Amino acid sequence: MNVHLTFDIEVWCNGWINLDSEFASCYPRYVYGHSRHGDYALPKTLEILDRHGLRGVFFVEPLFSARFGASYLERIVRLIDDAGQEVQLHLHPEWTDEIRPAILANISRKRQHLTYYSLDEQTALIHYAKSLLESALGKPVSAFRSGSYAINEDTFQALASNGIAIDSSINRCYAISAPKLVREHGATAPIAVNGVISYPVTVFHDGFGRERPAQVGACSFGEMRQALESARDERCSNFVIVSHNFEMLKAGRSDPDFVVVRRFEQLCRFLAENKDAIPVSGFDHHAKVQPSSAKPRSPRTGMLPTVWRIAEQLARRGFS
Numbered sequence: 414m415n416v417h418l419t420f421d422i423e424v425w426c427n428g429w430i431n432l433d434s435e436f437a438s439c440y441p442r443y444v445y446g447h448s449r450h451g452d453y454a455l456p457k458t459l460e461i462l463d464r465h466g467l468r469g470v471f472f473v474e475p476l477f478s479a480r481f482g483a484s485y486l487e488r489i490v491r492l493i494d495d496a497g498q499e500v501q502l503h504l505h506p507e508w509t510d511e512i513r514p515a516i517l518a519n520i521s522r523k524r525q526h527l528t529y530y531s532l533d534e535q536t537a538l539i540h541y542a543k544s545l546l547e548s549a550l551g552k553p554v555s556a557f558r559s560g561s562y563a564i565n566e567d568t569f570q571a572l573a574s575n576g577i578a579i580d581s582s583i584n585r586c587y588a589i590s591a592p593k594l595v596r597e598h599g600a601t602a603p604i605a606v607n608g609v610i611s612y613p614v615t616v617f618h619d620g621f622g623r624e625r626p627a628q629v630g631a632c633s634f635g636e637m638r639q640a641l642e643s644a645r646d647e648r649c650s651n652f653v654i655v656s657h658n659f660e661m662l663k664a665g666r667s668d669p670d671f672v673v674v675r676r677f678e679q680l681c682r683f684l685a686e687n688k689d690a691i692p693v694s695g696f697d698h699h700a701k702v703q704p705s706s707a708k709p710r711s712p713r714t715g716m717l718p719t720v721w722r723i724a725e726q727l728a729r730r731g732f733s
């Protein structure tokens with residue numbers, strides 16, 4: 414089983430009013446997350462990965478830079494690429510109507526999800542975003558994750574037209590995420606659509622039997638470890654973990670959330686200690702797994718780590 418440790422990297426401005434003044438304070442928070450404890454956004458994420466010898470995949474959202482300037486995107490990809498980590502494409506079309514000159518004909522209102530755009534519009538948006546990212550990075554990208562996991566059949570066609578053969582957008586906890594494909598295939602194994610191979614975000618059943626994505630900020634370390642062991646026992650070929658550039662920060666602040674920091678440290682230590690049995694790999698040269706018709710069962714965890722997560726959540730609310 415291959416583990417993919419993925420991070421969605423994006424910058425937001427507390428809404429869509431006073432974008433320029435908000436951006437001035439939001440950009441340093443989202444990118445660096447400076448506090449008296451250290452820089453717990455990208456720098457600390459990269460440091461922890463490096464310390465454990467792990468290679469992550471960083472899906473970077475480039476459209477925001479068409480509003481504010483290419484140098485802001487360049488700084489992000491330099492941090493990641495210089496750390497020897499993999500840069501791939503993330504896309505939040507919420508930025509489309511903020512960009513001048515307009516990049517699409519019909520952008521009179523904000524359309525949040527990529528699936529709200531036609532095939533031609535999706536193709537143009539992915540092309541535009543890919544060009545921004547590749548010129549900042551100085552080399553090609555080959556994998557994609559859609560913002561908010563919003564993806565449909567047209568998206569796969571748009572990816573194929575743009576030369577992107579790997580996707581990791583399907584997350585069955587989100588209704589907007591390829592519902593038809595999820596119904597047909599179950600989303601517990603890679604799916605091939607229009608020549609694109611999609612590696613779904615891993616979803617497991619927690620101690621109460623509820624579905625939960627394998628997200629660093631949303632699971633206790635015990636849940637993540639048991640879900641990894643369970644997926645390996647179910648002979649899953651891939652296990653996709655999600656996090657964000659701001660996942661180790663407290664909501665709306667630059668101070669670290671040490672509950673999440675500890676989870677991420679524990680996860681990285683576990684993955685480093687088990688790298689022979691469950692290796693962590695990127696997507697750039699990933700062509701080992703061919704999708705099959707096998708539908709492994711979803712991984713599951715026991716009750717104890719789920720109860721622990723709920724206790725952690727209550728403690729976080731109490732101390733924040």
Ligand SMILES: [Zn+2]
Binds near residue numbers: 421423503505560561
């Ligand atoms: Zn995103």
